Amino acid sequence: xxxxxxxxGMARGDxxxxxxxVEKYKKKVYYLALDMAGNPIDAEDISQxxxxxxxxxxxTFKKGxxxxxxxxxxxxxxxxxxxxxxxxxxxxxGDDVLDSLSQGSTGLPSMPVKDPAQSAESNQLQARIASALxxxxxxxxxxxxxxxxxxxxxxxxxxxxxxxxxxxxSYLFRAVRKLQKELGGPAAISGVEASHD
Amino acid sequence: xxxxxxxxxRMIEALYGELGPSDKERFDDHLRSCPACASEYSxxxxxxxxxxxxxxxxxxxxxxxxxxxxxxxxxLWEATEEGRRPFLGVRLVRLFSRxxxxxxxxxxxxxxxxxxxxxxxxxxxxxxxVSPSTRGAVESGxxxxxxxxxxxxxxxxxxxxxxxAATEDAYxxxxxxxxTMSRELAAQAPAIRGALNERGQxxxxxxxxxxxxxxxxxxxxxxxxxxEGVELIKQGVDRRGIFLKIDLDRMGRDARGPVDPAxxxxxxxxxxxxxx
Numbered sequence: 418x419x420x421x422x423x424x425x426g427m428a429r430g431d432x433x434x435x436x437x438x439v440e441k442y443k444k445k446v447y448y449l450a451l452d453m454a455g456n457p458i459d460a461e462d463i464s465q466x467x468x469x470x471x472x473x474x475x476x477t478f479k480k481g482x483x484x485x486x487x488x489x490x491x492x493x494x495x496x497x498x499x500x501x502x503x504x505x506x507x508x509x510x511g512d513d514v515l516d517s518l519s520q521g522s523t524g525l526p527s528m529p530v531k532d533p534a535q536s537a538e539s540n541q542l543q544a545r546i547a548s549a550l551x552x553x554x555x556x557x558x559x560x561x562x563x564x565x566x567x568x569x570x571x572x573x574x575x576x577x578x579x580x581x582x583x584x585x586x587s588y589l590f591r592a593v594r595k596l597q598k599e600l601g602g603p604a605a606i607s608g609v610e611a612s613h614d
Numbered sequence: 615x616x617x618x619x620x621x622x623x624r625m626i627e628a629l630y631g632e633l634g635p636s637d638k639e640r641f642d643d644h645l646r647s648c649p650a651c652a653s654e655y656s657x658x659x660x661x662x663x664x665x666x667x668x669x670x671x672x673x674x675x676x677x678x679x680x681x682x683x684x685x686x687x688x689x690l691w692e693a694t695e696e697g698r699r700p701f702l703g704v705r706l707v708r709l710f711s712r713x714x715x716x717x718x719x720x721x722x723x724x725x726x727x728x729x730x731x732x733x734x735x736x737x738x739x740x741x742x743x744v745s746p747s748t749r750g751a752v753e754s755g756x757x758x759x760x761x762x763x764x765x766x767x768x769x770x771x772x773x774x775x776x777x778x779a780a781t782e783d784a785y786x787x788x789x790x791x792x793x794t795m796s797r798e799l800a801a802q803a804p805a806i807r808g809a810l811n812e813r814g815q816x817x818x819x820x821x822x823x824x825x826x827x828x829x830x831x832x833x834x835x836x837x838x839x840x841x842e843g844v845e846l847i848k849q850g851v852d853r854r855g856i857f858l859k860i861d862l863d864r865m866g867r868d869a870r871g872p873v874d875p876a877x878x879x880x881x882x883x884x885x886x887x888x889x890x
Contacts, residue, residue, distance in 0.1 A: 443681050448670055458798040465688050546668045589626045597661040
């Protein structure tokens with residue numbers, strides 16, 4: 418079943434189209450929720466909430482819009498709501514502030530890259546990466562995950578999350594810089610930054 | 615030639631290959647003449663390469679195979695009175711927050727009058743028993759929740775009992791993730807057990823209790839890989855016949871009929887949902 422058939426079917430309230438839709442997108446929704454919420458139980462709850470919400474409110478889906486983009490937006494909002502309920506999401510920064518922030522820079526350490534040969538090292542690396550991602554704000558994390566792992570173009574992320582391209586670039590820039598800081602070793606690039614701008 | 619400010623603005627697009635050819639050429643020209651920007655660009659690129667090594671834990675084929683069933687059961691549960699309760703609560707709060715003050719006084723007086731009439735009518739006539747269909751709808755909410763709980767616990771336990779310390783990589787086993795999941799499941803169990811308070815739900819309640827104990831044992835496993843602890847839990851699962859009980863529950867559920875709303879039979883079983 419192609420996307421237009423799924424959309425037509427869901428608009429009619431067709432259960433088979435809904436099932437097809439769930440089968441097609443369940444992994445994307447689940448993994449985004451898992452990355453945002455941080456635990457598999459919450460991730461499944463959020464992903465189920467997303468699908469049920471999409472089914473209930475399909476009438477609000479604009480004809481001609483991308484189903485995937487809409488779904489990402491619903492998922493993102495569900496994740497933010499979930500984090501807000503848990504009390505660990507800061508208020509989003511305005512577009513104008515973000516645009517100005519993308520022009521600036523902070524001194525951050527450089528990063529030595531090791532290729533883990535042993536599984537223990539690999540496990541350690543995974544723990545470091547997970548810990549680094551926890552330091553990134555939910556908005557920055559969502560943008561980073563969608564660009565880096567779901568391969569969405571910046572403009573598609575902007576339309577999915579209802580942000581300007583400038584904001585998406587700013588969130589992404591800040592996310593990468595924070596990850597760089599968290600994953601980096603002791604060697605810093607402060608000298609480089611000092612000569613900058 | 616672009617300056618450092620513009621270079622920084624275009625760095626993200628350059629890293630992800632989203633710069634057009636002419637912009638990319640200008641960006642590269644700048645990097646060749648600016649060691650600071652070149653170094654920053656390189657460091658960010660290294661970070662992204664490291665992030666490429668990130669592995670997302672796959673919940674496994676059993677999780678994905680049962681996803682639709684669990685979603686269908688939740689839909690079924692949300693269609694019950696119990697599932698709709700929070701939604702109604704939110705709506706009532708919104709409704710009351712918009713009403714003027716005098717309406718509270720009027721509503722209060724009306725409520726008192728209603729309570730009086732209700733008490734009076736109860737004293738005069740015996741209470742009408744709850745119809746089986748209404749009770750069934752309320753019951754099914756608790757049962758559906760319990761069944762989803764059992765399904766989630768089963769997926770977790772399958773991952774645990776199928777692990778063979780002699781042949782498999784202990785570090786790839788991800789016991790930490792399983793402990794986190796178990797902790798969450800153990801925390802959910804009391805509420806699920808508490809809701810199963812009707813006669814005829816004892817077997818389901820006992821199964822949730824058994825699973826709760828095992829989830830607590832998993833959550834309390836020692837740090838590191840704790841292979842011995844895992845073995846003890848596997849023996850406990852075996853001794854209590856957990857998988858047999860889960861299968862019996864599943865068979866009973868299948869005998870009651872499908873919950874798949876995509877199937878015509880399943881659709882006809884679903885109570886009507888409220889459209890929002």
